[in-house]
Amino acid sequence: MLAKSTEYAIRALVYVQLKNWEGKRPGVVEIAREIEAPEAFSAKILQTLTRHQLLDSAKGRGGGFFFNDEQTELSLYKIIHVMEGDGCFHRCGFGLKSCNNNNPCPLHDQYKVVRDSFYDIVRKESIQSLSEKIKKGEAVLKRSIT
């Protein structure tokens, strides 16, 4: 499972992408409201993302957050890496100090499959691909109904 801050980060970036496609640059207050995350915390997270250049921002009047047009697809993996590191893709599911094919724990064979599948997902999926689905109405950014 991803850390809460990582989930907020991904949802925030998806929202920014959707607004950018409409030619808009949302600010912290709007983003926090739309992804249902605390405002001040969202600000911190967006700051982290821009500091690591996964996102651009403009200060002052008319400012906000946006993706540089030059920018290629932004994979979920990159976001996870910046927000919480990539330990979860390497660690042993049984809690041993490291995961090792040649000296496996009793969960290794099965756990590795699951861990690698998740890794594949976050390498392949991106802010753009997720946003597409939402734009097409195939998925939602927040729950209308419970």
Next chain:
Amino acid sequence: MLAKSTEYAIRALVYVQLKNWEGKRPGVVEIAREIEAPEAFSAKILQTLTRHQLLDSAKGRGGGFFFNDEQTELSLYKIIHVMEGDGCFHRCGFGLKSCNNNNPCPLHDQYKVVRDSFYDIVRKESIQSLSEKIKKGEAVLKRSIT
């Protein structure tokens, strides 16, 4: 990923099973040493497990931890459930308040597969099945080499 306390719990129970098969009832100090976990913390975890009757214990001289002979297989799921709840098998990977097939988040289809695979593993694997692998030398309880 499992909580650290859950990992300790699983490793501790596997060690107890292995010793039980040798006709022995290990105590906290020995268990903690063998699973490479802090002693006092291991005691707390073993206490939780016996309180929930996943494990039996005997106080006083010659006491220690053991599985009741009547007892059937103990699935990893039961342990996870007692140690940290089963939220991780239901939660939305994208951070929405709930996971819902009819109102999916953009990760749902792919995330669900991974989450369900992990669920299947912990339902099928048990302390006994993991211990078997170690007994047969197919897997290890701790790392000899890095």
Next chain:
DNA sequence: TCATAAAAGGACCCTGCTATCCTTTTATAA
């Protein structure tokens, strides 16, 4: 019967993740 070995239990501490608040910097529109 009593010294001792062992688990049970309660109180507490520490760290890292989550979250808030307030000040500073920057850009722009009026």
Next chain:
DNA sequence: TTATAAAAGGATAGCAGGGTCCTTTTATGA
């Protein structure tokens, strides 16, 4: 050129998970 809108940044609070310590209870074998 100045008032204002906005992000950046620093300091700090809150809290849960991880971890420790000490006391109490219980059983046993010497």
